[in-house]
Amino acid sequence: MNKTLTTLYQNLDTENIDSNFQFILFGGTGDLAHNKIIPAFYNLVARDILTNKYTIIATGRRYKNKNEYLAALYKSLKNKKKKIDSKHWKKLASHLEYFQLSFKNEADFKKLENHLVQKDKTEKISERIFYLATAPKFFAEIAKKLDKFNLLNAGFKTNNSKLVIEKPFGHDFKSAQKLNNTLSKIFSEKNIFRIDHYLGKEMIQNIMVIRLSNPIFRALWNKEHIDNIQIYLNESEGVKDRGKYYDDTGVIKDMFQNHILQILSLITMEEPENLSAAEISQKKVEVFKELADNDLSNIDEHIVRGQYSSNIIENKNSKKSIKAYREEKEIDPNSKTATFMALKLFLNNQRWQDVPIYLKSGKRLNKKEAAIAIEFKDDFHAAYTEDQKLSSNILLIKIQPEEGVSLRFNTRKPASNNKIVPVEMEFCQSCQQFFNSPENYEGLIYDMIAGDKTLFTSWEEVSYSWKFIDKIQKKCQEQKIKLHSYPAQTGGPKAADKLLEADNRIWQDKK
Numbered sequence: 001m002n003k004t005l006t007t008l009y010q011n012l013d014t015e016n017i018d019s020n021f022q023f024i025l026f027g028g029t030g031d032l033a034h035n036k037i038i039p040a041f042y043n044l045v046a047r048d049i050l051t052n053k054y055t056i057i058a059t060g061r062r063y064k065n066k067n068e069y070l071a072a073l074y075k076s077l078k079n080k081k082k083k084i085d086s087k088h089w090k091k092l093a094s095h096l097e098y099f100q101l102s103f104k105n106e107a108d109f110k111k112l113e114n115h116l117v118q119k120d121k122t123e124k125i126s127e128r129i130f131y132l133a134t135a136p137k138f139f140a141e142i143a144k145k146l147d148k149f150n151l152l153n154a155g156f157k158t159n160n161s162k163l164v165i166e167k168p169f170g171h172d173f174k175s176a177q178k179l180n181n182t183l184s185k186i187f188s189e190k191n192i193f194r195i196d197h198y199l200g201k202e203m204i205q206n207i208m209v210i211r212l213s214n215p216i217f218r219a220l221w222n223k224e225h226i227d228n229i230q231i232y233l234n235e236s237e238g239v240k241d242r243g244k245y246y247d248d249t250g251v252i253k254d255m256f257q258n259h260i261l262q263i264l265s266l267i268t269m270e271e272p273e274n275l276s277a278a279e280i281s282q283k284k285v286e287v288f289k290e291l292a293d294n295d296l297s298n299i300d301e302h303i304v305r306g307q308y309s310s311n312i313i314e315n316k317n318s319k320k321s322i323k324a325y326r327e328e329k330e331i332d333p334n335s336k337t338a339t340f341m342a343l344k345l346f347l348n349n350q351r352w353q354d355v356p357i358y359l360k361s362g363k364r365l366n367k368k369e370a371a372i373a374i375e376f377k378d379d380f381h382a383a384y385t386e387d388q389k390l391s392s393n394i395l396l397i398k399i400q401p402e403e404g405v406s407l408r409f410n411t412r413k414p415a416s417n418n419k420i421v422p423v424e425m426e427f428c429q430s431c432q433q434f435f436n437s438p439e440n441y442e443g444l445i446y447d448m449i450a451g452d453k454t455l456f457t458s459w460e461e462v463s464y465s466w467k468f469i470d471k472i473q474k475k476c477q478e479q480k481i482k483l484h485s486y487p488a489q490t491g492g493p494k495a496a497d498k499l500l501e502a503d504n505r506i507w508q509d510k511k
């Protein structure tokens with residue numbers, strides 16, 4: 001079991017996990033468990049990666065017994081997958097247990113402890129993984145109860161239990177620090193796995209490979225050759241039924257503090273000396289520290305905040321009205337929460353000085369698209385630019401929905417008098433026949449069992465990213481940064497386009 005996700009993906013053949021682990025899933029009846037965690041386990045079973053020893057103990061209140069729970073899980077899995085293989089499902093179901101438990105009821109934790117000890121006697125458990133797939137307000141409370149009721153050590157000589165914690169980790173630096181102080185009294189940092197599910201995405205894991213295993217990019221990955229960097233995570237959906245959570249969070253905490261800054265750190269960090277989780281994390285931390293040191297005094301010129309308004313989308317045969325953010329379920333009708341943000345920033349280091357980095361994310365935009373665009377400097381031979389304007393070289397790393405890479409370069413138009421036209425060289429990973437990209441959670445679960453923390457965020461990364469986000473929030477308040485309105489299902493506020501036009505550039509998703 002020494003293979004990590006990287007090797008797993010390079011070779012989609014079986015790499016067995018043969019440790020006898022207990023996976024205790026708090027929030028086992030919730031949306032995340034139904035739609036991500038259990039389907040990921042199903043896939044691991046289908047790919048024959050899990051052997052016969054493990055147990056998943058899902059906790060929740062809403063189902064009375066295992067049969068009810070399995071029936072509900074099966075229904076969710078059926079909605080998600082076109083086809084369920086009954087052989088794989090039966091195998092997974094035989095490893096699943098349901099334990100009715102309320103976070104508020106201490107007796108339930110005591111019962112769980114007895115249950116774990118009993119199981120350990122018969123099954124010789126090698127390790128426990130406690131997964132908190134619950135609302136963040138319960139994170140500290142559950143961890144304290146795990147400690148109080150001896151659930152980490154129950155039946156074990158040494159405590160080697162892991163804690164997996166969903167996002168968001170705090171809602172600002174102070175709350176994140178408080179939560180971390182609580183957790184670190186119970187679990188060592190080595191055993192705390194903070195999830196940022198974007199890190200499990202195929203193309204995010206590909207960033208370092210593209211950067212470091214291709215000399216043509218490696219040699220050019222600096223201010224001498226790169227004109228600007230763009231990262232955009234555009235969503236077409238609204239807040240759905242997460243209104244209450246989103247209105248407190250907004251795009252800045254929902255997308256920037258975690259996913260966008262994580263991507264930014266992988267793109268801009270210095271080269272790690274090796275591929276250990278600790279080394280990579282250290283390099284990322286250097287980026288987060290620099291961000292947190294940014295003085296942001298002219299943020300008013302570098303930021304655009306927006307919130308979607310209602311819109312009517314007319315197609316040939318239909319007319320669809322889309323609600324404004326403030327009309328959505330559980331949203332304050334006077335809400336000032338930003339559902340869109342664009343930000344221009346710089347990193348003041350030797351590699352990136354004066355290279356603008358443009359970040360953007362929003363809800364209810366006209367298309368779902370997440371990508372990273374690296375635009376190279378227009379360093380053309382003068383002979384070719386005397387009578388024509390050439391396009392710059394652009395490396396586009398496509399994260400979703402399409403996964404792949406494209407490279408724009410210039411070529412001679414056939415049968416022309418040296419007229420030059422841009423062409424795109426495309427690698428579409430997700431279009432490849434027989435390639436079925438593993439789901440984010442599949443790899444993340446594999447790695448947490450294997451103990452590889454590369455795809456999880458360290459406390460240092462989280463703490464500096466919060467410091468940076470807190471600073472932006474504070475500056476926005478002090479400088480009363482405007483909240484632009486943009487019609488739902490469009491390209492976002494016009495001001496975001498002007499942010500780049502002022503620099504004679506355009507967003508690569510708008511070209």
Ligand SMILES: NC(=O)c1ccc[n+]([C@@H]2O[C@H](COP(=O)([O-])OP(=O)(O)OC[C@H]3O[C@@H](n4cnc5c(N)ncnc54)[C@H](OP(=O)(O)O)[C@@H]3O)[C@@H](O)[C@H]2O)c1
Binds near residue numbers: 035062101135136167
């Ligand atoms: N859903 C997603 O796609 C998604 C994506 C990324 C991150 N996340 C994060 O994952 C976490 C879980 O989200 P979710 O969408 O799964 O939430 P959810 O659907 O509301 O599920 C909450 C879970 O917590 C349990 N629970 C709530 N109060 C409880 C109590 N007092 N005692 C015992 N169990 C209790 C619920 O069980 P019962 O109702 O059965 O008691 C349920 O299993 C959150 O931190 C969220 O931010 C979710």
